[in-house]
Amino acid sequence: MSDAPGPDPKDLAAFAEDADAWFRENVEPDPGFMLPLTFMEVGTDQQFDFLQNWQRRVYEAGYLGASWPKAYGGGGLHPDFQAAATRAMRRANGPIMLNAIGLNWTGPLLLDLGSEAHRHAYLKGILSAEDIWCQGFSEPDHGSDLGSAQTRAVRDGDHYIVNGSKIWTTLGRYARYMILLARTNPDAPRKYDGLSFFLAPMKAGGVETTPIRKLTGEHGFTQTFFNDARIPASGRIGEEGDGWKVAMRTLEYERGARGGQAGGYVSVQADAWDVVRLAERSTRAGRPALEDPVIRERMVDFIIEIQSLSLCRDRLSVSPLNAERPSGLPLSSKLMQTEFARRINEFAVTLTGARGAYYVGDPNAVDDGIWARAYLNAFSATIGGGTSQIQHNIIAEHVLGLPKG
Amino acid sequence: MQNLGRLGFSEEQADLLDVAANFCAQRSPVQRVRALMTDELGHDPGVWRETVDLGWLGVAIPEAYGGVGLSLAEVVPIAEQMGRRLLTVPFVSSTLAAQALLKGASEDQKQRILPLIVSGSPATLALAEAESDWDLEAIASTAMRLPDGGLTLSGVKRLTVDAHVAERIITSVMLDGSPALVIVDAADIPAAARRRETIIDETRRSFEIDLTGVPVAGANLMPQELARHALHHIHLAANLLTAAEMCGGAQAVIDTTLDYLKTRKQFGQLIGSYQALKHPIVDAYVRYEQARSHLYSAAHNFSDQGAGEIATRMAKAEADAAFSFASDRAIQFHGGFGFTYDCDAQLYRRRAIWSAAQHGDATYHKRRLAELLLPAP
Numbered sequence A: 001m002s003d004a005p006g007p008d009p010k011d012l013a014a015f016a017e018d019a020d021a022w023f024r025e026n027v028e029p030d031p032g033f034m035l036p037l038t039f040m041e042v043g044t045d046q047q048f049d050f051l052q053n054w055q056r057r058v059y060e061a062g063y064l065g066a067s068w069p070k071a072y073g074g075g076g077l078h079p080d081f082q083a084a085a086t087r088a089m090r091r092a093n094g095p096i097m098l099n100a101i102g103l104n105w106t107g108p109l110l111l112d113l114g115s116e117a118h119r120h121a122y123l124k125g126i127l128s129a130e131d132i133w134c135q136g137f138s139e140p141d142h143g144s145d146l147g148s149a150q151t152r153a154v155r156d157g158d159h160y161i162v163n164g165s166k167i168w169t170t171l172g173r174y175a176r177y178m179i180l181l182a183r184t185n186p187d188a189p190r191k192y193d194g195l196s197f198f199l200a201p202m203k204a205g206g207v208e209t210t211p212i213r214k215l216t217g218e219h220g221f222t223q224t225f226f227n228d229a230r231i232p233a234s235g236r237i238g239e240e241g242d243g244w245k246v247a248m249r250t251l252e253y254e255r256g257a258r259g260g261q262a263g264g265y266v267s268v269q270a271d272a273w274d275v276v277r278l279a280e281r282s283t284r285a286g287r288p289a290l291e292d293p294v295i296r297e298r299m300v301d302f303i304i305e306i307q308s309l310s311l312c313r314d315r316l317s318v319s320p321l322n323a324e325r326p327s328g329l330p331l332s333s334k335l336m337q338t339e340f341a342r343r344i345n346e347f348a349v350t351l352t353g354a355r356g357a358y359y360v361g362d363p364n365a366v367d368d369g370i371w372a373r374a375y376l377n378a379f380s381a382t383i384g385g386g387t388s389q390i391q392h393n394i395i396a397e398h399v400l401g402l403p404k405g
Numbered sequence B: 001m002q003n004l005g006r007l008g009f010s011e012e013q014a015d016l017l018d019v020a021a022n023f024c025a026q027r028s029p030v031q032r033v034r035a036l037m038t039d040e041l042g043h044d045p046g047v048w049r050e051t052v053d054l055g056w057l058g059v060a061i062p063e064a065y066g067g068v069g070l071s072l073a074e075v076v077p078i079a080e081q082m083g084r085r086l087l088t089v090p091f092v093s094s095t096l097a098a099q100a101l102l103k104g105a106s107e108d109q110k111q112r113i114l115p116l117i118v119s120g121s122p123a124t125l126a127l128a129e130a131e132s133d134w135d136l137e138a139i140a141s142t143a144m145r146l147p148d149g150g151l152t153l154s155g156v157k158r159l160t161v162d163a164h165v166a167e168r169i170i171t172s173v174m175l176d177g178s179p180a181l182v183i184v185d186a187a188d189i190p191a192a193a194r195r196r197e198t199i200i201d202e203t204r205r206s207f208e209i210d211l212t213g214v215p216v217a218g219a220n221l222m223p224q225e226l227a228r229h230a231l232h233h234i235h236l237a238a239n240l241l242t243a244a245e246m247c248g249g250a251q252a253v254i255d256t257t258l259d260y261l262k263t264r265k266q267f268g269q270l271i272g273s274y275q276a277l278k279h280p281i282v283d284a285y286v287r288y289e290q291a292r293s294h295l296y297s298a299a300h301n302f303s304d305q306g307a308g309e310i311a312t313r314m315a316k317a318e319a320d321a322a323f324s325f326a327s328d329r330a331i332q333f334h335g336g337f338g339f340t341y342d343c344d345a346q347l348y349r350r351r352a353i354w355s356a357a358q359h360g361d362a363t364y365h366k367r368r369l370a371e372l373l374l375p376a377p
């Protein structure tokens, strides 16, 4: 992955120090409007422009893609350098990286399975946020059952002609490219074998997006329509019929079960300590809510749980403790983290008491209504990327060896 | 924000985990566990001898007293694997008695007794009383000074594990108005003063002991100024090792349940294909993995003043939650068979209840954690 030798601890320390200083200097404490907590939340042009600019600056400073090869626009350093930069970003509470689908799954996929031409054409634009990527997997009638996707791609010389529709396309309005799962052979004996995987242009004739309004009332993702859209055959990854395998691989990058991501983070973790401070500020009958024994016990539950998440991350690298079920923790982490985020934000809303009735925009809303909005937005992660129910099935079948339903 | 500690794992822990996993699996298949349940002694003396020969009694004892010179962090994988296989030798009880001596005994007492424990002389702690609940400083038993410098005890201790084999019993009493720990020679306790208790976990042996009139030589009174500190340490050490046994138990009951879900068929299908069973067993599994991460964090941070106590209480609370849930669902997921004595689910459910009642359950520890983590009301 990296074209650099192992790191010299002195170089690494100096790099980390520079990174800390850079983020301290460059993170704006308050841009004057609400920043998204996850890349799936980007809803306004103001947010988009800010985050695109922010990602470009981080990249140009050398703190994103630091471990991708130099030849494709990366920093060519050992992965430890990028890890140090990401830590510095976190310490300074930097905003999220916008181009998540490019940085975390398209990029590693191209580094592993793409051609030289793909890497030269796409990787730099992914890092600089010049080229935003989206993901065209889900369809209106096929979400969890992704293997049944019906969007058609028919070969026509150097191109494929695509017809059909994708939905819940995060960043669909802004994207220049899509990773697209489409059916090239409707007659394959197994539904999975009829799919192919493409790097598809979004700004092409016959591709249209319409915005979808989220449960928060804001605009987030889109539905994407293909009407005889022509996409170059050179953008196919793998052979015709390999699409399912490639798509599953991108999900492994997405879930962090496979490495190669560009670095940074694409969502901000809910923090139990922020909620502790909220409970101190909130009141019940004139006293801080944190004095209520029931609230105290639930607060402790959340602190224990956030500590679980952090310890389970530490444990990933302690192989003797994962010997009996090596895939257990990696395959469980999405479920653990996303359900935690949903529940702690829900709890935070209840802490605000009577003022929990206010929403973003009202002067009486606690903290401008961020808790309610964060709670509603938390479902993006318990549904997107495979629902929590599907995660249960995956853990049951792939970790615990239970039969398919 | 508080420092809650990170997870770490030593090579010694890895080696011991490996050896203990094999040893406990081989020596304690579940048929053997059931055979020992009806045996008065309750454990296999040959396996105890092997445990001693493996050097495990000395793991957390300094070399100066004949031990290996590691720490409780390295005892955790052993206790975990014993809990997993329901292997009952007086290992945890003797290890905790040794911990009491390390923190609360005089140099002379340590020199005299720790090497005996290392070489296989079992010892135990007698701390619980009728009114004490989980507060080790709530002591009603007393010691009176005798003219010859010795003491005579009175009071009744409960839930004293392995008192039938222990050669030394360390017990807590009030002396001159404050807590003291004394080392009692088991030979000084009359047979009639010891009653075997009927406890929910039939793999264990536990006793009520009437201390009235039991003599203690002056040399066996532990330095009183160390007593409170030693009791606090015992409380945490006992919770750490119980959490370890519970994590092992949770793993075993999940595995037992999975075996059933993969063999039992209803409506023409393996019952493990039904999501009403599949999803809760995944929840049990994830909960167990989280508890195990807390366990090894507690092991790693145990000797750290602040982080150690927090991590240990979290580990016990999480182990209780995980083991209780997994073993409760295990009974239900075995159907009618789950309701029988023959189904192993009951062994684990009973063990989980027993272990939760040792030194504090989840609710208790969360209350303590609220005090440690949150601003005082």
Ligand SMILES: Cc1cc2nc3c(=O)[nH]c(=O)nc-3n(C[C@H](O)[C@H](O)[C@H](O)COP(=O)(O)OP(=O)(O)OC[C@H]3O[C@@H](n4cnc5c(N)ncnc54)[C@H](O)[C@@H]3O)c2cc1C
Residues within 6 Å of the ligand: A040, A134, A135, A136, A137, A138, A139, A140, A141, A142, A143, A144, A145, A167, A168, A169, A170, A171, A221, A379, A380, A381, A383, A384, A385, A386, A387, A388, A389, A390, A393, B275
């Ligand atoms: C914020 C957000 C962003 C997204 N971004 C993208 C994107 O960029 N690109 C993209 O392709 N997709 C995206 N998605 C789509 C997402 O992957 C799908 O919504 C998800 O996979 C579920 O599919 P579905 O919506 O069709 O629901 P369904 O599959 O219809 O599920 C409905 C309910 O049934 C349950 N269910 C379904 N099957 C089973 C089963 N076998 N066992 C148990 N329960 C089951 C589900 O858990 C759910 O509760 C996004 C979704 C969200 C919410």
